Amino acid sequence: MRDPVFTGTAMAYHPFHAHRPTDFPMSAFLAAAQPSFFPTLTLPPGALTKPIPDHTLAGAAEAGLHPGLSHHHQAAHLRSLKTLEPEEEVDDDPKVTLEAKDLWDQFHKLGTEMVITKSGRRMFPPFKVRINGLDKKAKYILLMDIVAADDCRYKFHNSRWMVAGKADPEMPKRMYIHPDSPATGEQWMAKPVAFHKLKLTNNISDKHGFTILNSMHKYQPRFHIVRANDILKLPYSTFRTYVFPETDFVAVTAYQNDKITQLKIDNNPFAKGFRDTGNGRREKRKQLTLPSLRMYEDQCKTDREGADSDASSGEPTPGRDPVHSPMGTASSPLQFSRPSRDNKMCSDSDPELDPHEDLCPSSDSPAPEPLSPFSSRFEERVRDRPVGPDKKEDSSTTTLGVRALEKDKVEGRHVRKDASEPSKKDSEMEGMGPSKEGYSPLMVQTESPSHFSPSHLQSLALSGLHGQQFFNPLSGSSPLLFHPGQFAMAPGAFSAMGMGHLLASVSGVSGLENGSLSAQLTAQGAGGANPFPFHLSQHMLASQGIPMPTFGGLFPYPYTYMAAAAAAASASALPVSSTAGSLSRNPFLTGSRPRLRFNPYQLPVSIPSSSLLTNSLPGSLNPGSESSKSGSRETSPAPDHHNHKTTSGARVGSPKANMKDSINELQNIQRLVSGLESQRDCSPSRESPM
């Protein structure tokens, strides 16, 4: 009964199907998802073909078993998972600093553009952070996701980004797990952690696990730290989420701003061939650039010469560090010496900062926002946020890491202390790496996991599933099962995760009759990401700040789990008066939860009016609850979880009313799962260590 894995339910989510809430036993997905751990597993798009008999689905669902697995395998799963214990809480206090902050700042000022292509493109600058304050011995899983920053669609007009209307429906959200996860705190802290393998795409049917984005929309990357030595524990672990405002960007299929192009060319080793001293293309292109751009380039060149003679010849030598950031502290000619664009931009109309022209049509934003998507509004809001005092009301702590403003602003550090977060590590931070700028994590505290309002759920759930029915009205248990495709993970990420038992059980999956796994259910080979296992979806939800209903209405470790939700709720804590911001669409930054404490920044918030969700509790209706008994976790430290659940769980509607939909969804899922064996493709991928 206590086994979180087997008693839970989750919402099934499939990008290609209606996103209906599904009451589905986690165990089924556990089993079904295992194959996805194989980095080599790749399933073709058309794999979803064979329907699954209703009786199989229903029966299995009720029994909490995966329809395609034999009882033998089910039992094996139960046994293997039985040993899972939640991580003991540790008083670690991770501090995260963005690497190459200067470069990010440069891009941010110009209005960062990230190219997205059908085949996937990496981010540049790469998202890279340095972590301090972790428990050296404990294991952590690091994740990253990218969420919509606002509700607007943009266009680049007259050298500036302008709001061009309401945002298009969001793409399926995917969580990228760092390939080295899990690793010890010591390992993570040893060197900067890069997420350079994460790829962006605009291909909604992407099967590689890339992060799917909408072109001409603004996004905000988020970084998550989860203390857990096993992926399976993610759902019960405390999430700490860090947001660096300067890393937001507009996704584009082709660069709009020449300045951005130039900056990328000058800093990205792969684009070396386009540098001024490179081939003819650049020469040609340069001649076409505007005077203002020339000035900018000249300035860059001048600055570069000071530090490095030639940008094209001797320059940004990326080195062999796998995770090395081309714009690494020393390699980037622009990073330290180049004067802020501010000066230059002054002379040349500063496109990004015209606060009077564009208005985000977002209905969520009561107050019209300044139009420039890259203004420092976000930072400002954050900065103004009231400081929250302590953090000990509840052990559930979500750290909303927010960059501590500009490096010339020391508020961050100060705030951090105010936040009552032990600031013992400040000194440590100062002594580490090139990025000494103060990035002060924003601690979001929850007094109890049960304070999430429906709006939280909605905002969060919809961040990736905008307009999609996300929560299952089913009573008892609100299935919150993400499609595995929503999770991306570098190959091999699970290799050392103690997933052996699970993998082993996967073999049993072969027993699954037909073979098909959703295209989404693919594991990515080299450079790709693997679909995230269903049972891990909880984790994702948590990271999204969604107060997921516990499995079967029982949740052994509520507070840690709910802590994650705090991240989402963080936004809710914002004063209503605060302008609905550009981040209104961001699940992490929206919502309404008065009891959360924030510090030190104020985040833009929008209060969803929707009442899609209501607090509730699950319960006994969960079909998986029964099976959970067998796989119960007797040692569960959180016996009172149920209570928490009752007050915090999200549930909507009548269970019976949606039962049919749930079954349908279940069938869809089954279709995805079936046929794994035949599709398995073992192509080892090489993942560079962090």
Add this chain to the structure above:
DNA sequence: TCTCACACCTTTGAAGTGG
């Protein structure tokens, strides 16, 4: 606004070489 082929470049790992 998007897609694609392209040239140019870096990265990676295997193969070869010498100590």
Add this chain to the structure above:
DNA sequence: CCACTTCAAAGGTGTGAGA
């Protein structure tokens, strides 16, 4: 064996034409 070098393939870039 180990360290180093060489090499080729894979893969990451922006470009520019065309849709």
